[in-house]
Amino acid sequence: MGKKLLTANINIPGIETFDVYRKNGGYASVEKALKTMTPDEVTEEVKKSGLRGRGGAGFPAGMKWSFLDRKSEKPRYLVCNADESEPGTFKDRYLMEKIPHLLIEGMITGSYALGARTSYIYIRGEYMYIVRILEKAIEEAYAAGFLGQNILGTPYSLDLYVHPGAGAYICGEETALLESLEGKRGNPRLKPPFPAVAGLYAAPTVVNNVETIAAVVPIVNGGGDEYAKIGIGKSTGTKLISASGHINKPGIYEIDLGLPVEEFIYSDEYCGGIWKGRKMKAVVAGGSSVPILPADLILKTAKGEQRLMTYESLADGGFVSGTMLGSGGFIVYDETACIVRNLWTFARFYHHESCGQCSPCREGTGWMEKVLHRIEHGHGHMSDIDLLVDVAKKIEGNTICPLGDAAAWPVASAIRHFREEFEYHVKYPEKVSNPKHFEIEPFRSEKKLEAVGA
Amino acid sequence: MEEIKFSEKSLALVNKIIKRYPEGRQKSALLPILHVAQAEFDGWLSPAVMDLVASILKIKPIEVYEVASFYSMYNLEPVGKCLIEVCQTGPCWLRGSDDIVEHLQNKLNIKVGETTADGMFTLKTVECLGSCGTAPMLQCGAKFHENLTTEKVDALVEDLRSANARSSYMR
Numbered sequence: 268m269g270k271k272l273l274t275a276n277i278n279i280p281g282i283e284t285f286d287v288y289r290k291n292g293g294y295a296s297v298e299k300a301l302k303t304m305t306p307d308e309v310t311e312e313v314k315k316s317g318l319r320g321r322g323g324a325g326f327p328a329g330m331k332w333s334f335l336d337r338k339s340e341k342p343r344y345l346v347c348n349a350d351e352s353e354p355g356t357f358k359d360r361y362l363m364e365k366i367p368h369l370l371i372e373g374m375i376t377g378s379y380a381l382g383a384r385t386s387y388i389y390i391r392g393e394y395m396y397i398v399r400i401l402e403k404a405i406e407e408a409y410a411a412g413f414l415g416q417n418i419l420g421t422p423y424s425l426d427l428y429v430h431p432g433a434g435a436y437i438c439g440e441e442t443a444l445l446e447s448l449e450g451k452r453g454n455p456r457l458k459p460p461f462p463a464v465a466g467l468y469a470a471p472t473v474v475n476n477v478e479t480i481a482a483v484v485p486i487v488n489g490g491g492d493e494y495a496k497i498g499i500g501k502s503t504g505t506k507l508i509s510a511s512g513h514i515n516k517p518g519i520y521e522i523d524l525g526l527p528v529e530e531f532i533y534s535d536e537y538c539g540g541i542w543k544g545r546k547m548k549a550v551v552a553g554g555s556s557v558p559i560l561p562a563d564l565i566l567k568t569a570k571g572e573q574r575l576m577t578y579e580s581l582a583d584g585g586f587v588s589g590t591m592l593g594s595g596g597f598i599v600y601d602e603t604a605c606i607v608r609n610l611w612t613f614a615r616f617y618h619h620e621s622c623g624q625c626s627p628c629r630e631g632t633g634w635m636e637k638v639l640h641r642i643e644h645g646h647g648h649m650s651d652i653d654l655l656v657d658v659a660k661k662i663e664g665n666t667i668c669p670l671g672d673a674a675a676w677p678v679a680s681a682i683r684h685f686r687e688e689f690e691y692h693v694k695y696p697e698k699v700s701n702p703k704h705f706e707i708e709p710f711r712s713e714k715k716l717e718a719v720g721a
Numbered sequence: 722m723e724e725i726k727f728s729e730k731s732l733a734l735v736n737k738i739i740k741r742y743p744e745g746r747q748k749s750a751l752l753p754i755l756h757v758a759q760a761e762f763d764g765w766l767s768p769a770v771m772d773l774v775a776s777i778l779k780i781k782p783i784e785v786y787e788v789a790s791f792y793s794m795y796n797l798e799p800v801g802k803c804l805i806e807v808c809q810t811g812p813c814w815l816r817g818s819d820d821i822v823e824h825l826q827n828k829l830n831i832k833v834g835e836t837t838a839d840g841m842f843t844l845k846t847v848e849c850l851g852s853c854g855t856a857p858m859l860q861c862g863a864k865f866h867e868n869l870t871t872e873k874v875d876a877l878v879e880d881l882r883s884a885n886a887r888s889s890y891m892r
């Protein structure tokens with residue numbers, strides 16, 4: 268069983284209150300950082316930890332922090348990305364709801380390292396009940412002297428605010444988030460300049476995911492080197508995985524990076540295997556944006572090596588036979604799931620969420636949704652399948668922000684690995700007329716179905 | 722036409738929100754204030770309400786309209802007292818969200834996007850709300866209803882109806 272760095276105390280009754288959190292070692296990182304370390308020393312520990320951004324892209328957090336323009340005359344900002352809208356991802360919500368002070372502690376320690384005097388938590392508007400939880404916790408932290416003027420009697424002062432969005436996945440993209448925080452539509456900005464140079468109000472800004480900021484707490488407490496001992500290679504530390512779909516135990520699991528995928532899916536400590544005694548057909552390992560893999564390829568790489576929960580192992584094989592760790596949104600599909608219908612829901616999502624600035628994304632996501640709708644409802648043509656591949660190719664790499672890629676990859680990968688299922692829909696329209704078609708008669712491709720105890 | 726204004730309580734909140742942002746950046750308060758406005762004025766943002774917000778923030782009305790029309794949580798038309806939003810994205814679909822939507826359509830005798838004749842319920846489908854591990858789910862106001870079954874949906878609808886409740890993200 269792995270170490271729980273973020274969730275060890277999450278089930279202690281009352282842990283959402285300052286007193287209980289503090290009694291259980293809370294806010295130690297703030298004391299340590301402000302009283303015994305310089306801001307650069309804090310950044311150095313984060314660098315040493317090897318921590319990579321937990322929001323999806325996996326960019327090294329320490330490196331991002333060191334890019335922050337410290338020469339600018341302008342104020343600096345730390346902005347927490349709590350927009351969490353990638354389908355299949357619900358880990359940030361879990362942390363903020365159950366142990367809000369952990370994020371606040373990480374925000375204080377992180378803001379100190381970056382020299383920010385005002386910081387914001389941008390949270391998706393649908394999580395409004397969590398806004399209340401965070402605001403209450405922030406109030407407690409002010410009252411206890413961990414926020415406001417001269418924190419713990421040191422020269423360092425910080426104000427922290429929660430800012431709700433209002434329903435737009437695109438505001439998870441960091442520059443769209445900053446636009447939204449400035450009171451505008453969430454249209455991503457052209458980069459460069461990067462936020463580290465010109466972010467919020469054109470001032471130097473770091474945007475980090477909730478889980479990334481929370482991880483700063485154990486890193487400062489235990490030291491970056493200790494943190495880096497967990498995991499394999501460049502995948503250090505622990506990761507929260509949001510597990511959903513056709514498994515016995517959906518939920519959030521904090522794993523050591525490096526855990527075998529097979530163990531994660533079948534061990535009772537984690538997902539507990541496929542529900543209803545069925546076989547596994549496919550997995551989307553890192554949120555809806557990453558390529559879907561059939562069961563055989565999620566358990567073993569194309570080279571036949573055991574697949575591990577690391578950035579590198581999941582990506583092994585590139586887009587031909589690999590995928591990505593992404594946000595850790597782990598969606599499992601059993602043999603009755605229809606890959607086409609699933610993909611159609613994703614395409615509808617990306618179409619709905621495209622901000623509309625770039626024509627390949629705005630138009631392409633709409634086309635993909637329409638074509639998939641028609642295939643799924645038994646009105647497709649064989650040529651539609653290649654049409655989808657073509658549209659996806661034309662979006663990929665041709666847009667301002669990565670939402671275009673995120674819409675294209677699921678389509679390209681589903682067709683690459685499950686083309687016969689698309690063809691089946693075109694060939695047998697009568698069989699797919701019932702929306703639950705594969706629950707009635709599963710579509711089997713034995714080679715890709717994982718054999719469990721069969 | 723009657724002049725619309727915020728209640729004293731809401732106005733205090735609005736002023737508190739504006740102070741969270743640096744001098745001259747009061748426009749940053751727009752999204753949070755629109756939430757306050759929507760909660761105060763019957764769950765939707767009429768042009769008059771948006772104009773009021775513009776005047777408070779000292780920005781042009783168009784700056785409010787373009788934002789309000791971008792974000793899916795702002796309703797630009799009247800909605801029922803209770804807005805029921807069912808998630809329908811992949812992970813929820815895998816666990817039966819289609820059945821929940823169909824059940825609600827039958828129970829309320831409306832289609833998705835419609836409001837019941839008595840103005841009590843509006844039914845909407847939405848995309849992933851971060852509850853995929855407790856799917857299927859729906860949101861009504863600030864509250865998430867998870868691990869739904871048709872029985873749970875029935876009980877919820879009855880509760881809302883008998884309480885004659887108005888849903889609001891702000892509560």
Ligand SMILES: Cc1cc2nc3c(=O)[nH]c(=O)nc-3n(C[C@H](O)[C@H](O)[C@H](O)COP(=O)(O)O)c2cc1C
Pocket residue numbers: 319320321322323324325326328348349350351352353436437438439440441442474475476477479480668669670673
């Ligand atoms: C369309 C899109 C949506 C995104 N949504 C989120 C999100 O909800 N939460 C998040 O932390 N990062 C999201 N990201 C990634 C952010 O742009 C950014 O990389 C991240 O917040 C950086 O933090 P990290 O380095 O700590 O991961 C999204 C990116 C894109 C392109």
Ligand code: SF4
Pocket residue numbers: 437454455620621622623624625626628629666667668669670671
């Ligand atoms: S890729 Fe799509 S979401 Fe991103 S900026 Fe372009 S249109 Fe907007």
Ligand code: FES
Pocket residue numbers: 354355356808809810811812813814848849850851852853856858
């Ligand atoms: S798919 Fe419904 S909450 Fe995520």
